[in-house]
Amino acid sequence: MCRQSVKPGGRPAVPVSRYERQIRCGAFGQKGQQLMEQATFLVIGAGALGSAVSEQLTRAGAGRLVICDMDIVEVSNLHRQSCYTEADAADHLLKVIALKNHLQNINGDSEIFTHTEEVTSLNIEALIRRYTPTIVIDGTDAFSTRFLINEACHKHQIPWVYGACLGTKGTVLGIDHSGPCLKCLLLEDQSTGQDCSIAGILPPAAHLSASMQVAEIMNYMATGQFSQQLITFDTQTMRFQQTKADRLKNPACETCGQDRYHLLQRQLENVVKLCGGKYMIRLNAERFTSTKLNFQKSSLHFKYYQDKQYQISFFHDGRVIISGAANQQQAEHIVNQML
Ligand SMILES: [Zn+2]
Numbered sequence: 001m002c003r004q005s006v007k008p009g010g011r012p013a014v015p016v017s018r019y020e021r022q023i024r025c026g027a028f029g030q031k032g033q034q035l036m037e038q039a040t041f042l043v044i045g046a047g048a049l050g051s052a053v054s055e056q057l058t059r060a061g062a063g064r065l066v067i068c069d070m071d072i073v074e075v076s077n078l079h080r081q082s083c084y085t086e087a088d089a090a091d092h093l094l095k096v097i098a099l100k101n102h103l104q105n106i107n108g109d110s111e112i113f114t115h116t117e118e119v120t121s122l123n124i125e126a127l128i129r130r131y132t133p134t135i136v137i138d139g140t141d142a143f144s145t146r147f148l149i150n151e152a153c154h155k156h157q158i159p160w161v162y163g164a165c166l167g168t169k170g171t172v173l174g175i176d177h178s179g180p181c182l183k184c185l186l187l188e189d190q191s192t193g194q195d196c197s198i199a200g201i202l203p204p205a206a207h208l209s210a211s212m213q214v215a216e217i218m219n220y221m222a223t224g225q226f227s228q229q230l231i232t233f234d235t236q237t238m239r240f241q242q243t244k245a246d247r248l249k250n251p252a253c254e255t256c257g258q259d260r261y262h263l264l265q266r267q268l269e270n271v272v273k274l275c276g277g278k279y280m281i282r283l284n285a286e287r288f289t290s291t292k293l294n295f296q297k298s299s300l301h302f303k304y305y306q307d308k309q310y311q312i313s314f315f316h317d318g319r320v321i322i323s324g325a326a327n328q329q330q331a332e333h334i335v336n337q338m339l
Helices: 016-023 029-038 048-059 086-090 095-106 124-131 143-156 203-223 328-338
Strands: 040-044 064-068 111-115 135-138 160-166 169-175 229-234 239-244 271-274 278-282 302-306 311-315 319-323
Touching (some): 016 029, 040 124, 048 095, 048 135, 048 160, 064 095, 095 111, 124 143, 135 143, 160 203, 169 203, 278 328, 319 328
Parallel strands (some): 040 064, 064 111
Antiparallel strands (some): 160 169, 169 229, 229 239, 271 278, 311 319
């Protein structure tokens, strides 16, 4: 049943008809709605996919969303990340803070939890144990994190929805414990040199990917399973392709065939190349308070510096994201010299 609430001090009671139009869709129905309101969704990444999925789930009456992202809103995000504004970018707001503000204005009944730290082998299992998510959503743009999600979700038997988009294309697959996993489909090394800063990304490719992810989630709420189809599409040619997921299962797969989870045990690298020609460098968290650099923006969780060549974002947990460096060596040198 749709929940009704009366918030003291202003917000009116939720009208009975709030979810009526989606409940009327027989494929989703009352049962899907009920489960949606009881569900917890762990959204890893709050970029184009994660923010759009979070918005749709909140509008659909999701009970609880846990959103993890470490980035700030940037002007170059705004053409495709529709939950963020110019004011968010001007304030260098953390995406999770901007997104939570946005979502709370959409549906006050959805509980929103945010985490500003990076999701890694050190914390992903703790997040899963703490929140026991019904479904995990891939909102990342990094294959290293996707394969980590793949291992964690297989180990803890949590269904998850893979989503990826680049240029005019997108790919979506709902992955559960019985079917093929991401490693059955793809090699772990997906470093093709192509990312959204090189190949670009059109808003419809991102939004369609996010919508297909939400469609899979709603399928799961209504029926207890995903569509069992790998969906790929190109918004330029308007070609959609679907492949039966069970054909993709690799019985010898290290993750889903042998229950081996090497990424969950892997030590973190100190320097990581990110989408957009940026580098992330992990420093000791104490440097966040001891640094003497004259930052243009400074808050409890975040500091920002910009000159003619470099942009440096410094997070409270010691992560530094630098853009403008020609290569990894230069990125490390500049960060160690300046911070
Ligand atoms: Zn597999």
